[in-house]
Amino acid sequence: MEKRLIKKDALSGVIDKIASDMVVFAPVQDEDNVLFKQIQKGSPYLTTFANTKNAPKNFMFPRTELLLKYTRTPKGVQFASDATEAQSTVLFGVRPCDARSFALLDMLFDQDKWKDPYYIDKRAKTTVIALACNHPASASCFCTSVGGSPTSTDGADILLTDLGDTYLAEFITEKGAKLIGYFGDAKADKKAEEAKEKMARQAASEIKVKIPAHEIKPWLDANFEHPFWATIHQKCLACGTCTYLCPTCHCFDISDEMKGADGKRIRNWDSCMFPLFTKETSGHNPRPSQKERWRQRVMHKFRYYVDNFGAIACVGCGRCVMYCPVNIDIRKIVEDISKQ
Ligand code: SF4
Ligand code: SF4
Known part of the structure; x- marks a missing residue:
């Protein structure tokens, strides 16, 4: 794996050069929020922030996406055009947890048997530059409980680590290595690698929240019907905030919008928290209350995904912990399940 060292004050020059050649999204301050937004050469961006409010999954799997257009004619349906082709894009400043979400979404959208060409096209043309977390958010981060770490490289093409005066740039994938020319030619030395290891240990030790996420599957396997499921959903407003902000949630709905003879097929995010999500045309709903919807959310994340992938x-x-308006905490639910 190639590694480079770049002076901190040289990073903006690197990003400017990349932004001259391709589309770049980076964390920016937007009123009270830190959001991923497109930046131009010279635009300000952030490198010291806990995490963005919006997860970067939006760039591979947009909230609303045109899949195809068509026109009805007397001779049948003609497909007028396909979805917009993705551009070469760099996502800069993706936290390692969010970069890992791409590795998890790849398992679903890019399987041997089933391939989602819309996701795969954008993923192939997007280089993820992750930024290691020197100081994870003590109140909400728990990546180390679910297989990640503040310096995880899963899903990233390049990992940048802040070492004080310099950044260590590690080129993880071939796609990442194609950008090596932008980062200068100062090779990383042993001292830099040791400093990174020290920082990685320190950052991981700052994550105080530990949950038994890997221990609850046997209970989930055996307890689809259990009184526990009636104890977690009462406060839930079914607002969908948790699923829309979640970097790994990926439920969607496909609809056709017609105007005269012209139609568009659109894919929109959906949420297992919404009552309509499973409501059938007959009026029957196999998940009739928020109890079944919350059970689905837990089962999907900690049981079905483990079974499938x-x-x-x-x-x-x-x-989801920070932004749920009624403070439902998935970490406490996992803890409570582990005590059952
Ligand atoms: S964010 Fe909270 S209130 Fe909204 S759907 Fe999720 S759990 Fe329910
Ligand atoms: S379930 Fe909550 S903590 Fe886990 S990835 Fe989704 S938003 Fe983040």
Whole structure:
């Protein structure tokens, strides 16, 4: 793996050069929020922030996405055009938990048997530059409980680590290595690697929240019907905030919008927290209350994804913990299940 060292004050020059050649999204301050937004050469961006409010999954799996267009003619349906082709893009400043979410979403959208061409096209043309967490958010981060770490390289093409006066740039994938020319030619020495290891240990030790996420699956396997499921959902407003901000949630709905003879097929995010999500045309709803919807959320993340792909579908980013308007905490639910 190639590694480079770049002076801290040289980073903006690197990003400017990349932004001259391709589309770059980076964390920026937007009123009270830190959000991923497109930046131009010279635009300000952040390198010291806990995490963005919006998860970067939006760039591979947009909230609303045109899949195809068509026109009805007397001779049948003609497909007028396909979805917009993705551009070469760099996502800069992705926290390691969010980079890991791409590795988890790849398992679903890019399987041997089933391939989602819309996701795969954007993923192939997007280089993820992750930024290691020197100081994880003590109140909400729990990546180390679900298989990640503040310096995880899963899902990233390049990992940048802040070493004080310099950044260590590690080129993880071939796609990442294609950008090596932007980062200068100062090779990383042993001292830099040791400093990174020290920082990695320190950052991991700052994550105080530990949950038994890997221990609850046997209980989930055996207890689809259990009184416990009636104890977690009462406060839930079914607002969907937790699923929309979650970097790994990926439920969607496909609808056709027609105007005259012209139609568009659109994919929109959906949420297992919404009552309509499973409501059938007959009026029957197999998940008739928030109890069944919350059970689904826990089962999907900690049981079904493990069965299907061998991984928990949570990266411990803490967004759902921070932004749930009624303070439902998935970490406490996992803890409570482990005590059953
Ligand atoms: S954010 Fe909270 S209130 Fe909203 S759907 Fe999720 S658990 Fe329910
Ligand atoms: S379930 Fe919550 S903590 Fe886990 S990845 Fe989703 S938003 Fe982050």
